[in-house]
Amino acid sequence: MRFKKGDYVRIRSWEEMKKEYGVGEDGEVDIPQCSFTEGMKDYCGEIREVSVADDRDDTYQMKGIDFYWFPEDSLVPAKKQRELRKGDKVLVRSWDSMKEEFGTDDDGDIDTVPCFATSMRRYCGEEMTVSDAGISFVNLEGASGYCFSPKHVTLIEPSENTGLASDQEHYKASAMQPLEVMQTFFTPEQFKGFLLGNFVKYTMRAMHKGQAESDHDKAKQYLYWYSLVKNDADYRISPETDVPDDDFTGEGAFA
Structure with missing residues (x-):
């Protein structure tokens, strides 16, 4: 069997399978393991987690779809869907x-x-x-x-968006951006606490989750913002222009 419980798979498109295997008189795609029915067509293109794998006939049930058995040849390997970004x-x-x-x-x-x-x-x-x-x-x-x-x-x-906080639309509104609103209404200590909290959050996620590079970049962004306001309560952050250089290490941010 190609897949096991917990694997993520994408259900192939109806047209792709129809072209490869043909359609029987009953309107079902004639895949060798078992037919791919008209009712299963609604799930084509979706990424799902395998919940049950039956090695007797190489068929699978998907999490959230417990009334259909999907033939192995209707599935291709996929990755768990990451957090969506602008441009996806x-x-x-x-x-x-x-x-x-x-x-x-x-x-x-x-x-x-x-x-x-x-x-x-x-x-x-x-x-x-x-x-x-x-x-x-x-x-x-x-x-x-x-x-x-x-x-x-x-x-x-996927888009080519980096996932950095500075690239996200909810940090780039046309009038006053949400981060700027926070800085306006938070006390300096509250705002620094917010930035440090996000730095710690993304640092820990980078250590324990699968998007280490993306989370590391986000942690770096928040630490950079913190370094700008740490000793200058009057500094106003601009999410669009205050972006760390590649050589920014955060050295001295906690000094």
Whole structure:
């Protein structure tokens, strides 16, 4: 078997499999291990975690989809989806796949935070570009007024955005940027504590998680900002221009 429980896989596109294996009279793709049915088509393109691997016929169940067995040849290896960034190309998941995984609330919307409203169904299956993103939200170009969850989309083409805090849209608003707002309303000690807290957070993540390089860069950014205000309470940080040089090591920041 190519995969085991806990592996991440991408479910291949319907057209790709249809071209390779053909379609039977019942409309199902004739993959050797077992047929890929019309109902499974809704999950094509998604990245999922393998929950059960059956070595008797090389089929797999996916986390959140416990009523279908996917044939091995319908899957390709994938990596766990990283935190989304501005410029990423994503596929908005199908309504049925989200409904099966998350259920619906009393209003009939997909029960996530934020919810996936029925009025957002027109975006299902669309390839869209991330305009801004955080741990719990995604904004998409062409979907003004709607806030998506990372659970609603699948990353299909990463951007060249570095992931640095200085590159993120929520640090680059046109009037006053959120970081500048914090500096305005926090006391100098509170603001320094905020910067140091984020430095520690990303340093620890770099030590224990899979995005070490990206998290190291974020830690470096926050430490650089801290070094600018540590002994100068009147210094005003500009996230767009206050970016550390490659040779910045943070030496002396805690002196």
